[in-house]
Amino acid sequence: MKIQGLVVLGPTGVGKSEVGLFLAKHLDGEIINFDSVQFYKELNIGTAKPTEEEKKEVPHHLYDVLDLEEEFNAARFVDLADKVIAEILTRRKLPILVGGTGLYLRALEYGLFSVEIPEDIRKEVQKKAEQNLEELYEELKKVDPEYAHKISRRDKVRITRAMEVFYATGKPFSSFHKENPFFHKKRYNFLKIGLLLPRKELYQRINQRVLKMIEAGWIEEVKRLLERGFGPYLKVFRAIGYGYLIKYLEGEISLDEAIALIQRDTRRYAKRQITWFKKEPDVVWFSPEEKEKILNWVKERLLWKA
Structure with missing residues (x-):
């Protein structure tokens, strides 16, 4: 090329x-x-x-x-x-x-990387992040420990994005990277x-x-x-x-x-x-x-x- x-x-x-x-x-x-x-x-x-x-x-x-x-x-x-x-x-x-x-x-x-996030899920996750980011990060650790350990527990943008993807697809965010690494x-x-x-x-x-x-x-x-x-x-x-x-x-x-x-x-x-x-x-x-x-x-x- x-x-x-x-x-x-x-x-x-x-x-x-x-x-x-x-x-x-x-x-x-x-x-x-x-x-x-x-x-x-x-x-x-x-x-x-x-x-x-x-x-x-x-x-x-x-x-x-x-x-x-x-x-x-x-x-x-x-x-x-x-x-x-x-x-x-x-x-x-x-x-x-x-x-x-x-x-x-x-x-x-x-x-x-593109996953369509329904508006209700986006609002729900955003609300959780605003109310208690630490709690949302702990949830991420349970559903996607691999990705959670790669990011900071204070990284609101990445935590929110990963949980939006999980709620929308039922699959860990890290699995999308493995299937189609960037991207x-x-x-x-x-x-x-x-x-x-x-x-x-x-x-x-x-x-x-x-x-x-x-x-x-x-x-x-x-x-x-x-x-x-x-x-x-x-x-x-x-x-x-x-x-x-x-x-x-x-x-x-x-x-x-x-x-x-x-x-x-x-x-x-x-x-x-x-x-x-x-x-x-x-x-x-x-x-x-x-x-x-x-x-x-x-x-x-x-x-x-x-």
């Missing part, structure tokens, strides 16, 4: 945007976002979006496409990304996907570039980046959103950092505490991303400092683009 694009993946803070932009400029490419929080308008500083200057250098797609109240999921991402990839290829440009939401990438590349035949042939740094260096970068975001006006960004009536209830405020800055603005914690918690949670998120991407097939790993090496590696495999 002909190569249909590049993917630049890796943990938060590793330098994906910089490498993606470098490759796009040298390979006549256009960048497509697959970072779940960067789809949203108005969440700018805290999500480390590309700057307006960077967006002017090469076309960027799927940034700032959602209002804050909009729900988003892997299925909708696949629908949007399919259209953008087709348009870019029609222009004889190179699609370059840049991001860190592994589920979205896998859904795009391999297709989506259909390959839809795209991507060259996948993984970026990684030694853990100590990555964590130092993350800590420094959080401080730079604060200096760049992250607190003011959150304050403006609250003043416009957007409350902590918004799902997008679950993105790392926003909740702690709201607590700081409401006087519940100090700024130093908020910063330390944001740094800690970002490091933990980076660790989870690395674990996910290490299981991703066909990824070739580089340091983000090796931009020329990455470019040459890509050119060798994209002779039609060299």
Whole structure:
């Protein structure tokens, strides 16, 4: 199958945007976002979006496409990304996907698992999750211990989804993975570039980046959103950092505490991303400092683009 694009993946803070932009400029490419929080308008500083200057250098797609109240999921991402990839290829440009939401990438590349959930079951499970997530997780352990042990007991999204599938089909969620592991035949042939740094260096970068975001006006960004009536209830405020800055603005914690918690949670998120991407097939790993090496590696495999 002909190569249909590049993917630049890796943990938060590793330098994906910089490498993606470098490759796009040298390979006549256009960048497509697959970072779940960067789809949203108005969440700018805290999500480390590309700057307006960077967006002017090469076309960027799927940034700032959602209002804050909009729900988003892997299925909708696949629908949007399919259209953008087709348009870019029609222009004889190179699609370059840049991001860190592994589920979205896998859904795009391999297709989506689909079970129709009746509305009454969806409402019942959602209600149980809201009332007592711990109890719902214990139920999941009984009906699908294999899947339950793979996820956190606090992972509301995955617990809810697994129980919806069980109630709707009578079969454990894990059995669908065995029958049709994620989930259909390959839809795209991507060259996948993984970026990684030694853990100590990555964590130092993350800590420094959080401080730079604060200096760049992250607190003011959150304050403006609250003043416009957007409350902590918004799902997008679950993105790392926003909740702690709201607590700081409401006087519940100090700024130093908020910063330390944001740094800690970002490091933990980076660790989870690395674990996910290490299981991703066909990824070739580089340091983000090796931009020329990455470019040459890509050119060798994209002779039609060299």
